[in-house]
Amino acid sequence: MNKNEFVKVEITDMSTVGEGIGHIDGCTLFVQGAVIGDTVRACVTYVKKNCAYASAREILIPSKDRVTPLCPAFGRCGGCTLQNLSYPSQLIFKRNLVANALKRIGGLDAEVPPVIGMDEPFRYRNKAQFPTGVDSSGSPVVGFYAIGTHDLVPIADCYLQPEGDRRILKIILEYMKKYQIPPYDEKTGGGLVRHILIRKAYATGETMVCLVINKVALPHAEYLTDALKELPGIKSICLNVNSKRGNVILGNEVRPLFGDAYITDCIGNLSFRISPQSFYQVNPVQTKKLYDQVKTFAALTGKETILDLYCGIGTIGLYLAGQAKRVIGVEVVAEAVRDANQNAKRNHIDNADFIAGTSELVIDELPPADVIVIDPPRKGCAEKLLQVLISKAPKKLIYVSCNPATLARDLKILTDGGFQIAGLQPFDMFPETQHLETCALLVKVSVNEA
Ligand code: SAH
Secondary structure (H helix, E strand, O other): OOOOOEEEEEOOEEOOOOOEEEEEOOEEEEEEOOOOOOEEEEEEEEEOOOEEEEEEEEEEEOOOOEOOOOOOOOOOEOOOOOOOEOHHHHHHHHHHHHHHHHHHOOOOOOOOOOOEOOOOOOOOOOEEEEEEEEOOOOOEEEEEEEOOOOOEEEOOOOOOOOOHHHHHHHHHHHHHHHOOOOEOOOOOOOOOEEEEEEEEEOOOOEEEEEEEEOOOOOOOHHHHHHHHOOOOOEEEEEEEEOOOOOOOOOOOEEEEEEOOOOEEEEEOOEEEEEOOOOOOOOOHHHHHHHHHHHHHHHOOOOOOEEEEEOOOOOHHHHHHHOOOOEEEEEEOOHHHHHHHHHHHHHOOOOOEEEEEOOHHHHHHHOOOOOEEEEOOOOOOOOHHHHHHHHHHOOOEEEEEEOOHHHHHHHHHHHHHOOEEEEEEEEEOOOOOOOOOEEEEEEEEOOOOOO
């Protein structure tokens, strides 16, 4: 196979990032734009020793699982990778992702139950950060970056976001045009508006609009706030100042233009204050299901001490606190710890404390716990933490993971250390994309059984 060659290939599998996989003469071909069950004509884009990459140019025989993507930017925008696959097939794909990772990376033969999905797998996200740029005529646009690049794909409406976002973006673009407010230019570091952050609290209907800007002030800001605050649900309009070069989206300084610099959302009976910088799960419908699963796995009696490691703004720990004796949360971002402690107060929870620190460094100093919840970022847990968890041997360890590969790696270490997988449940927190969340329950095998 050579670069630019056209090949006909039947797609028999899918990769972890949602490409179709086919085989030609013993070579594995990763085909962008193809789904399992398709036969496609594809153009080879890159050839390596044992595999090659290609892009589907013509669907010769469409898969029965293929659907027409809703979004006109599908295939160019780096956000959704699975919009051309029917939703039931997306759930099967994700179940296989978890099972394959556990088997191949962890050497674990655990039975993976079907992924718990959504009834409505579109318009589920509560947060978007749209980068800005200019189109070929020089007019300001917003959009998302193309896969693996910083090339802006203009978007008027993202189908994962609430309908209201479209009107917010339109008003901001009209304002930028009217007053010639320049979008930020990554190459020169010039320009003003870098990103538009929109958050919606579905439980209360409150919406926050935050413009991330390169300087400390926004000219004619009152024109913009007057137009935006007429929209339903707008509760907070603010600026976030970020004049540093690089990929970090938000700076530290927040300036309210209208309302407070936060909105309030609820999960179950608890309410949370969310500021532009707060980490907060993006899919409220599925978050509730995930947290309920954690609660079911924990099966609390009211006597337990719980550690909530990687706690963010304390949501999981607070969700469990009502049924536990004591909750201690650990989080590396100091502002999130402050939010977590405030969230405990606002919900009148007095048996939960949140401390700033790195889980693997503070774990040794924490009191013994009956249940330990870990919810690390994509890179998983530090090995040191896993070794301490093995020696601490809590009755229950609940691992919430957003990356099947690092979950499998870490579960291998934990099971080698004497834990047993007693429950496993994947959740589709991110329909239309290749991402998912998995919740695992681990219990220590007793000495007699070991
Ligand atoms: N449990 C929370 C947040 C999970 S996201 C929720 O459900 O909303 C993972 C969190 O881990 C982030 O808030 C991140 O800041 C934090 N984090 C990353 N590395 C960490 C470490 N080594 N120790 C403690 N917290 C860490």
